[in-house]
Amino acid sequence: MAYLEDMPSNIPEKVMPITQADSLEWLQQQGPEFIKLMSYYRCAMMEIETKFHVLDVEYSLLHHRNPISAIKSRLKTPSSIQDKLKRRGIPCTLETVEKNLMDVAGVRVICSFNEDVYTLADALLRQDDITLISRKDYIADPKENGYRSLHLIVSVPIFLASEKRQMMVEIQLRTIAMDCWATLEHQLRYKKNRQFTREMAQELYECAWMSAHLDQRMDALRQQVEQEDERGQEDENQ
Ligand code: 0O2
DSSP, X not given: XXXXXXXXXXXXXXXXXXXXXXXXXXXXXXXXXXXXXXHHHHHHHHHHHHHHHHHHHHHHHHHSSOSEEEXXXXXXXXXXXXXXXXXXXXXXXXXXXXXXXXXXXXXXXXXXXXXXXXXHHHHHHTSTTOXXXXXXXXXXXXXXXXXXXXXXXXXXXXXXXXOEEEEEEEEEEEEHHHHHHHHHHHHHTTTXXXXXXXXXXXXXXXXXXXXXXHHHHHHHHHHHHHHHHHHHHHHHHO
């Protein structure tokens, strides 16, 4: 049985409590309870990642292609948690973190095609242990700067030795083209205080439009290929 070899090698690292050097001082002040809370968020992220991996495997068996190109997860750093609460004028305690921040745990699912974004989101939301808290469709209704993605905030249970806890996770689903634009825009502008001219903003917006156009063309091509495959299959069966 090639059992142990098949285990994802990154799991032990993921369950480790956070120890980034930049956050260590602040973390130490918060004590072990904060580290415990962050570990719970990490476990919730792992639950969601696994659910998407399972959906990807099932879909690939049925349709001979993978709807997921990559999954990236991140835990908000303590300093970023602290900044966000401070910006909102909320004191930073364990209770306020859990009550007010929905995106401490974030999972980003990069999909192959536009259609995959919705197929995967719907499949996840049909699972009976997932509760949808909020849904923002920036694909149907892009942000003013051109940003597109489907955002879900969900609550997912994690099963500990002697308790079951509901944890919030922010999920961003987007295509490869959407991710390309958002990643570069994040580097260039998002939340940076640098001077950004109207021309630069216009250029970024046009790039967003081009990426949306690319998604539409690739989706149309996918449909053609799938129709061809179906025709080929019918011919073979006759
Ligand atoms: P980071 O650095 O990616 O973690 P919030 O800002 O979360 O309190 P809001 O406005 O309801 O409240 O959040 P929204 O619109 O759902 O967006 C949250 C996340 O989406 C952001 O997280 C980004 O990751 C991403 N996002 C939203 N708008 C943009 C955008 O214009 N450009 C890019 N590149 N990403 C965007 P964070 O925590 O703000 O940032």
